[in-house]
Amino acid sequence: MNPLNLLKRWSWGSSPEEDVFDPKVHLNYVPPIKKFTMEELLLDSSTTTSPIAGTVPFPLLSAEGVRAYRRALFQKEVIENCASSPFPGTLVLRDAVKKSKFINDFWTHPDTMRFVSEAIGVPLEVVMPTEIGHTNIQVQGTTIAEMASNLRVEPTAETLELSPEDRAYDPLTDKSSIIPWHYDSYPYVCVLMLSETDGMIGGETYIKKGNGEAQKVEGPQLGHAVMLQGGEVCHLAARAKGVKERISTITSYRSKMPNVYDSSYITNVRPYADTASLYPEWAQYRLRKLRDELTYFLDEADKECDPAQERKDIHSLIDQQIDYLRRTSRQMVDPEYTQHILSKYGKPAYYDAPRIWKVVRNLPDFELLASVADAERRWKPESPYWMDLQKSIETIKFGKPVQSVLGTAVLNMSSRYYMGDELLRQGLNEVFLDWFGDSGLWEMYCKI
Ligand SMILES: [Fe+2]
Structure with a gap:
C-alpha cells in the first residue's frame, strides 16, 4: 500500500477558497544547474546514501502555483487547525495536508515526486504525511490571529530598512543563526520558498565540508526549491533579514530503495508535534x-x-x-514524560543538549560524577537504556561504526563512553536531560 493512501482517511471539505492542483498550471520545474556532490565537499559517501549532498535552488512552482499554495495555506481551516507560534513574529503550520487537498496533491503528485527525486539523485518517498509541507512563517504580529491577518495571497515585495549590523551580518560568526550547525531528523529535505526574496540578506544554507570549511548554498527565490541530504551533511541555516514576510515550506523524504540506510529520527519534532498523529x-x-x-x-x-x-x-x-x-x-517517548522534562529544564536545553554535554565533558569534576552515575545505576535501574549502553560500548571496543543522530561513525576509544553519550546518540534528548539532572551534572552545568 502506498503510505500516502493514509491520507484517504481524512476527508477534505470542498473549500471554495482552494484551487484544484494542476501540474500543467502550478508546476514550473527546471532541473538544478548545479548539484554539490559528497565527493567535491570532501565528505564520505557510502553506498547507502546519495552521492549528491545538495542542489542549488531550482524553479519548482509557477507564479500561479505560488499563489495557489499561499491561498491553500491561509485558509481559515488551515490556520485554525495547524498553526502554532513558538515566539512572536513566527508562525509554524504543521499537518496542513490534513486540511488542504491542494497541498497534499502538489507534494504527492507523481511529477513532483519525480522532480525532487531527480534533483537529489535517488528515488524518494515522503517520510510520513505529517512531514509534508512543514511551514515556517516570519510575519509581523504577536498573536496567531494578528499574524494571520497580515498574510495575503499575493507575495509582498515590501522590504525592511537594514541596519548597519544587519548588513554586516555573518551567519558563520553570528550566534543568532536560525539553526546552528546540525543534522536533520530525516535523510532528505526539500525547502520551497513562498515569499519574495528581493532585498533580503541571509537565508542561505552552509554545508560543512570534510576539511571543516563552509560551502555556501544560496537560499531559494520565490517559487524555487533546494534539495539537501540534510540527515547526512552537517549544515547551518542563516537568518533572513530585510523582508517583511518570509514563508518557507519544507517536506522531508527518505530513499524509496530497499537496502538503503534510513537515518530518520523524530528528535527535533517530538517536543512540539502532535504525538497522537506523529507516533502512529x-x-x-x-x-x-x-x-x-x-x-x-x-x-x-x-x-x-x-x-x-x-x-x-x-x-x-x-x-x-x-x-x-x-x-x-x-523514539516514541511517552509524551507526558517529554513534556514534564521540557517544563523542568526548558525547551532550549532540549535542543542544546549536545552542546551542553560537550561543555560539561571538559569540567574538572565531570569524570567523577558521570562515572559514579553509571557505576551505581540509581537512575532508572530497570530501563533498557542500560542494555543499549552496554551494546554500544562493545561496538566501540571492536572499532565498529555506530549509528547516531549525527550520522554513522567509528567512535574514538580515547574517552569513556557514558550514558549521556548513549542517550544523545539515540536522539533521546529528554531522557538525556533526566539522566543528566539525576547524575548531578545539570547542577554543575548551572553553576558555570
Ligand atoms: Fe536542517
Whole structure:
C-alpha cells in the first residue's frame, strides 16, 4: 500500500477558497544547474546514501502555483487547525495536508515526486504525511490571529530598512543563526520558498565540508526549491533579514530503495508535534519499510547459491533490522514524560543538549560524577537504556561504526563512553536531560 493512501482517511471539505492542483498550471520545474556532490565537499559517501549532498535552488512552482499554495495555506481551516507560534513574529503550520487537498496533491503528485527525486539523485518517498509541507512563517504580529491577518495571497515585495549590523551580518560568526550547525531528523529535505526574496540578506544554507570549511548554498527565490541530504551533511541555516514576510515550506523524504540506510529520527519534532498523529504515522512507515526490506531480501535470497554467504547475509539483515526496530520503538517517548522534562529544564536545553554535554565533558569534576552515575545505576535501574549502553560500548571496543543522530561513525576509544553519550546518540534528548539532572551534572552545568 502506498503510505500516502493514509491520507484517504481524512476527508477534505470542498473549500471554495482552494484551487484544484494542476501540474500543467502550478508546476514550473527546471532541473538544478548545479548539484554539490559528497565527493567535491570532501565528505564520505557510502553506498547507502546519495552521492549528491545538495542542489542549488531550482524553479519548482509557477507564479500561479505560488499563489495557489499561499491561498491553500491561509485558509481559515488551515490556520485554525495547524498553526502554532513558538515566539512572536513566527508562525509554524504543521499537518496542513490534513486540511488542504491542494497541498497534499502538489507534494504527492507523481511529477513532483519525480522532480525532487531527480534533483537529489535517488528515488524518494515522503517520510510520513505529517512531514509534508512543514511551514515556517516570519510575519509581523504577536498573536496567531494578528499574524494571520497580515498574510495575503499575493507575495509582498515590501522590504525592511537594514541596519548597519544587519548588513554586516555573518551567519558563520553570528550566534543568532536560525539553526546552528546540525543534522536533520530525516535523510532528505526539500525547502520551497513562498515569499519574495528581493532585498533580503541571509537565508542561505552552509554545508560543512570534510576539511571543516563552509560551502555556501544560496537560499531559494520565490517559487524555487533546494534539495539537501540534510540527515547526512552537517549544515547551518542563516537568518533572513530585510523582508517583511518570509514563508518557507519544507517536506522531508527518505530513499524509496530497499537496502538503503534510513537515518530518520523524530528528535527535533517530538517536543512540539502532535504525538497522537506523529507516533502512529512513524510506527506505520517504519513497519512498512521493514516489510519492504524483508520482501526485497527474500526475492534476492533466491538468487544466492553459496550457503555460507546466505547465512552471512541473513545474520546481517537480522542485526540491521533489530537496530532499526529498536530505534523505532525508542523514539516514541511517552509524551507526558517529554513534556514534564521540557517544563523542568526548558525547551532550549532540549535542543542544546549536545552542546551542553560537550561543555560539561571538559569540567574538572565531570569524570567523577558521570562515572559514579553509571557505576551505581540509581537512575532508572530497570530501563533498557542500560542494555543499549552496554551494546554500544562493545561496538566501540571492536572499532565498529555506530549509528547516531549525527550520522554513522567509528567512535574514538580515547574517552569513556557514558550514558549521556548513549542517550544523545539515540536522539533521546529528554531522557538525556533526566539522566543528566539525576547524575548531578545539570547542577554543575548551572553553576558555570
Ligand atoms: Fe536542517
